[in-house]
Amino acid sequence: MVTRRVTIIDYGLGNLRSVTKGLEKAGAAVRVSSDPEEIVSADGIVIPGVGAFREGMEMLGDLRRSVTASAGSIPVLGICLGMQMLLTTSEEHGLHQGLNLIPGHVRRFERVRGMKIPHMGWNSLIVERDHPLLEGIGTGDYMYFVHSYHATTHAEYTLTWTEYADRFSSTIYHGDVFGVQYHPEKSGRTGLRLLKNFIDLL
Amino acid sequence: MVLTRRIIPCLDLKDGRVVKGKHFEELRDAGDPVALAQRYNEQGADEVVFLDITASKEKRGIIIDLIRRAADELFLPLTVGGGIRNLEDIQQILRAGADKVSINTSAVNDPSLVHRSAGRFGTQCIVVAVDVKRNYTMKDGATPIGLKDGRTCWYEVVTYGGSRTTGIDAIEWVKRVEELGAGEILLTSMETDGTKDGYDLPVTRAVAEAVGIPVIASGGVGALEHFYEGFVEGKADACLAASVFHYGELTIGRVKEYLASRGIPVRL
Numbered sequence: 001m002v003t004r005r006v007t008i009i010d011y012g013l014g015n016l017r018s019v020t021k022g023l024e025k026a027g028a029a030v031r032v033s034s035d036p037e038e039i040v041s042a043d044g045i046v047i048p049g050v051g052a053f054r055e056g057m058e059m060l061g062d063l064r065r066s067v068t069a070s071a072g073s074i075p076v077l078g079i080c081l082g083m084q085m086l087l088t089t090s091e092e093h094g095l096h097q098g099l100n101l102i103p104g105h106v107r108r109f110e111r112v113r114g115m116k117i118p119h120m121g122w123n124s125l126i127v128e129r130d131h132p133l134l135e136g137i138g139t140g141d142y143m144y145f146v147h148s149y150h151a152t153t154h155a156e157y158t159l160t161w162t163e164y165a166d167r168f169s170s171t172i173y174h175g176d177v178f179g180v181q182y183h184p185e186k187s188g189r190t191g192l193r194l195l196k197n198f199i200d201l202l
Numbered sequence: 203m204v205l206t207r208r209i210i211p212c213l214d215l216k217d218g219r220v221v222k223g224k225h226f227e228e229l230r231d232a233g234d235p236v237a238l239a240q241r242y243n244e245q246g247a248d249e250v251v252f253l254d255i256t257a258s259k260e261k262r263g264i265i266i267d268l269i270r271r272a273a274d275e276l277f278l279p280l281t282v283g284g285g286i287r288n289l290e291d292i293q294q295i296l297r298a299g300a301d302k303v304s305i306n307t308s309a310v311n312d313p314s315l316v317h318r319s320a321g322r323f324g325t326q327c328i329v330v331a332v333d334v335k336r337n338y339t340m341k342d343g344a345t346p347i348g349l350k351d352g353r354t355c356w357y358e359v360v361t362y363g364g365s366r367t368t369g370i371d372a373i374e375w376v377k378r379v380e381e382l383g384a385g386e387i388l389l390t391s392m393e394t395d396g397t398k399d400g401y402d403l404p405v406t407r408a409v410a411e412a413v414g415i416p417v418i419a420s421g422g423v424g425a426l427e428h429f430y431e432g433f434v435e436g437k438a439d440a441c442l443a444a445s446v447f448h449y450g451e452l453t454i455g456r457v458k459e460y461l462a463s464r465g466i467p468v469r470l
Contacts, residue, residue: 015297116416144248144279187277
C-alpha cells in the first residue's frame with residue numbers, strides 16, 4: 001500500500017507533536033506545515049488547534065483559502081478548535097465566521113447548576129450513523145474532551161453525539177470533511193483507531 | 203453516558219527521575235518517568251501529571267526532553283507543572299507535547315500570568331495548582347471551614363512547595379483564578395499530603411462548590427475508599443495520587459473497578 005501523505009496545518013496554535021505521532025503510528029507520512037503548496041498537494045489535511053475561535057481564524061489567515069480550495073478533493077479532519085472552525089459561525093466572544101465547510105454553529109455550553117465548564121475528561125460517543133471513519137468504534141467508547149464551546153448542527157451532519165447536560169455533535173462530517181470535538185491523539189487506543197480510519201479514507 | 207470521573211497518577215520529578223515526598227520532603231526515588239507513565243497508561247490512567255517539585259525552590263530549568271519522550275509514547279493528556287514563570291516557559295512545554303501546564307507559586311506572585319496565559323493558549327490548558335494549609339487563627343475575609351473534629355479554620359494558600367505562607371484565603375483565591383481564566387484547579391492540602399489518611403475533604407468540597415471549573419483533589423490517598431470519598435464527599439472531578447501507585451500498593455485498574463462497583467462513573 002502506498003504511504004499516505006498527511007499535512008498538519010501549523011498556524012501557531014496547539015500541541016502538534018501528539019497528533020503528528022498519532023498519525024505516524026497510524027501509518028501516514030506526516031508533514032507539519034504552513035506552506036499552502038504542501039497543503040494542497042497532500043493526500044489528507046489535519047487542522048489541529050486549541051484556544052479561542054477568533055484567534056484561530058486569524059492565525060489561519062490566508063491558509064483558509066488553501067483549506068477551502070482543497071476540501072472536496074482532499075479529505076480534511078479538524079480536531080477540537082480545528083473542528084469548530086469548519087462550521088459556519090461561532091459565538092465565542094462575539095459572532096465570527098468560520099470556514100463554512102460543514103453547516104452549523106459553535107455555541108457555549110449552557111451553565112447548569114453543578115456542571116463544570118470546560119467539559120474536561122473522558123466521555124462516551126453515541127453513534128448516529130455508521131461511517132468508515134468510525135470503523136471499530138461504537139456507542140459507549142470513550143474519547144478525551146476539553147472544551148467550553150461545542151458544535152450545533154443537524155443530525156444529517158452528525159456521526160456521533162456526546163452528552164454533557166444536553167447532547168451535542170461530537171463527530172461531524174459533510175462529504176470528505178470531518179470534525180471531531182474530542183482529541184483522538186489523546187484518547188489512547190480508541191483515538192488512534194480513529195486516526196487510522198481517517199488515513200484509510202485517503 | 204456521562205462524563206467520567208478521572209483518576210490521575212502524579213509523577214513528582216527531580217533530576218529526570220520520579221520521587222515522592224512525605225510532606226514534600228524525605229524524597230525517595232521511584233523510577234523512570236516515561237516507563238512509569240506508560241505503565242499507568244496501560245492500567246487505564248485518564249491523564250498523567252508531571253510535577254517538577256524542586257523547580258521553584260532551586261530555580262531549576264524545565265524538563266523538555268522528558269515531556270517530548272512521554273508525549274511521543276503516551277497518547278494521553280499530559281499536564282506539566284513546577285517552576286513555570288512566564289509565557290515562554292508555557293509555550294515551550296506545550297510545544298514539547300504537554301496539553302496543560304500547572305502554575306502554582308508564579309500565579310500567586312503574579313496573578314496576571316493566569317490571565318495572560320489563558321488568553322494566549324486557551325483556558326483549557328491552564329491549571330492553577332493551589333497548595334493549602336489550615337490556619338486556626340480566624341481573620342476578616344477568611345472563609346471559615348468546619349472540620350470533622352468540630353473545630354473551624356480557614357485555609358491559607360502556601361507557596362514554594364509549602365515553605366511559605368501567603369495570608370491568602372484559599373476559597374477567595376480559587377474564585378479569583380477562575381475569573382482570571384484558569385481552566386482547572388489542582389488542590390493539594392499540606393495537612394494530608396503524604397499521610398495516606400485520605401484527602402482533606404472539607405477544603406476539597408469547599409473549593410469544588412466555590413468554582414465552576416473542574417477540581418482535582420490531591421494529597422493523602424492511602425486506600426481505595428479515599429478515592430470514593432474524594433468524589434462523593436469532596437465533590438472532586440478528578441482524584442490525583444502518587445505513591446500508592448508508584449509503589450504498587452494499588453493499581454489504577456483496581457481503583458476504577460472499585461469506584462465502578464460503588465456507582466462512580468469511570469472509564470474502564
